[in-house]
Amino acid sequence: MSQQPAPIVIPMPSFIDELVTRAGALDDEPARVGLAIALSQENVERGGGPFGAVVMAGSHVIAGGVNLVLASGLSIAHAEIVALMRAQQALQSGVTALGPLALYTSTEPCCQCFGALVWSGITRLVCAATTRDAEEIGFDEGPKPASWTEELERRGISVQLGVSGAQAREVLREYARRGGEIYGSRPPGS
Amino acid sequence: MSQQPAPIVIPMPSFIDELVTRAGALDDEPARVGLAIALSQENVERGGGPFGAVVMAGSHVIAGGVNLVLASGLSIAHAEIVALMRAQQALQSGVTALGPLALYTSTEPCCQCFGALVWSGITRLVCAATTRDAEEIGFDEGPKPASWTEELERRGISVQLGVSGAQAREVLREYARRGGEIYGSRPPGS
Numbered sequence: 001m002s003q004q005p006a007p008i009v010i011p012m013p014s015f016i017d018e019l020v021t022r023a024g025a026l027d028d029e030p031a032r033v034g035l036a037i038a039l040s041q042e043n044v045e046r047g048g049g050p051f052g053a054v055v056m057a058g059s060h061v062i063a064g065g066v067n068l069v070l071a072s073g074l075s076i077a078h079a080e081i082v083a084l085m086r087a088q089q090a091l092q093s094g095v096t097a098l099g100p101l102a103l104y105t106s107t108e109p110c111c112q113c114f115g116a117l118v119w120s121g122i123t124r125l126v127c128a129a130t131t132r133d134a135e136e137i138g139f140d141e142g143p144k145p146a147s148w149t150e151e152l153e154r155r156g157i158s159v160q161l162g163v164s165g166a167q168a169r170e171v172l173r174e175y176a177r178r179g180g181e182i183y184g185s186r187p188p189g190s
Numbered sequence: 191m192s193q194q195p196a197p198i199v200i201p202m203p204s205f206i207d208e209l210v211t212r213a214g215a216l217d218d219e220p221a222r223v224g225l226a227i228a229l230s231q232e233n234v235e236r237g238g239g240p241f242g243a244v245v246m247a248g249s250h251v252i253a254g255g256v257n258l259v260l261a262s263g264l265s266i267a268h269a270e271i272v273a274l275m276r277a278q279q280a281l282q283s284g285v286t287a288l289g290p291l292a293l294y295t296s297t298e299p300c301c302q303c304f305g306a307l308v309w310s311g312i313t314r315l316v317c318a319a320t321t322r323d324a325e326e327i328g329f330d331e332g333p334k335p336a337s338w339t340e341e342l343e344r345r346g347i348s349v350q351l352g353v354s355g356a357q358a359r360e361v362l363r364e365y366a367r368r369g370g371e372i373y374g375s376r377p378p379g380s
């Protein structure tokens with residue numbers, strides 16, 4: 001163990017940036033959350049979990065993410081976390097955010113992503129499908145505070161729920177119909 | 191944005207594995223949490239945040255971690271998350287865990303790491319310094335459920351608090367005495 005240790009590496013599938021590039025104008029919040037939902041849908045097509053997220057500054061995409069738990073074997077690699085890590089790395093690499101950062105996500109955050117949002121630097125969260133929608137297909141969102149939206153608002157993160165919820169819920173249901181793996185309170189791969 | 195996207199990469203400082211290699215027998219929990227505290231202390235020496243963590247299977251270290259928020263610019267890169275991601279990548283690379291996984295950490299988890307533990311696959315959490323100790327030097331542990339230990343226990347993660355707490359608290363206070371940066375509810379680097 002005295003050699004140079006391996007870095008943590010999470011490979012990115014190329015379809016994320018391809019979908020971002022192909023997205024039309026993202027002038028309003030339904031369009032932005034629509035991109036998060038499109039990412040969730042494409043991830044299902046490619047065997048991943050039914051979740052997508054985008055970090056934006058106004059109408060400009062800083063980074064997109066999808067759930068990579070199954071692909072990476074990392075339990076942390078939820079769509080929100082992937083998008084946030086990519087956005088923070090992009091901003092360090094010279095990408096400029098013209099305005100405050102917002103996270104658009106296809107489903108309300110689980111307990112882990114809720115906590116991560118607190119330290120992330122975003123000032124707005126917009127969600128499509130609900131915690132209950134995720135639970136209805138068997139996912140477990142974990143022990144979030146009952147007042148999780150208020151906790152975020154108290155820390156300067158405005159929250160909007162239920163934008164294009166039906167569209168996102170349809171992706172969750174499609175994942176269930178396909179018999180997609182319901183990972184969660186188990187180590188990835190077990 | 192149509193080129194192959196960059197992976198997320200978190201470089202690892204070599205002192206983590208060096209400290210693990212130099213650690214003596216780790217037959218009991220104070221020794222294991224002592225390694226997490228030693229990691230926190232060394233991270234302070236190198237300009238990082240005063241937090242360390244180790245994932246173990248019995249007396250065998252799977253992976254150590256330290257807080258890399260300042261070094262990586264990633265708000266997610268708390269010691270627990272670094273140790274868990276490294277452990278999951280090690281286990282995928284052929285490292286075998288002889289027995290259930292436990293996480294030893296120099297300070298009780300924040301809201302993000304609490305949530306991440308739920309999905310991590312560990313079945314035991316042992317902490318040294320308390321949430322209050324971290325708050326006393328200015329860190330913010332965020333909106334964890336008041337009953338966070340019970341929430342973990344309910345999900346099959348046994349929790350032991352306050353092991354070698356005074357020793358870990360001393361590292362936190364040393365960080366404060368040195369004027370170490372109290373990052374938190376702001377984007378890294380802001």
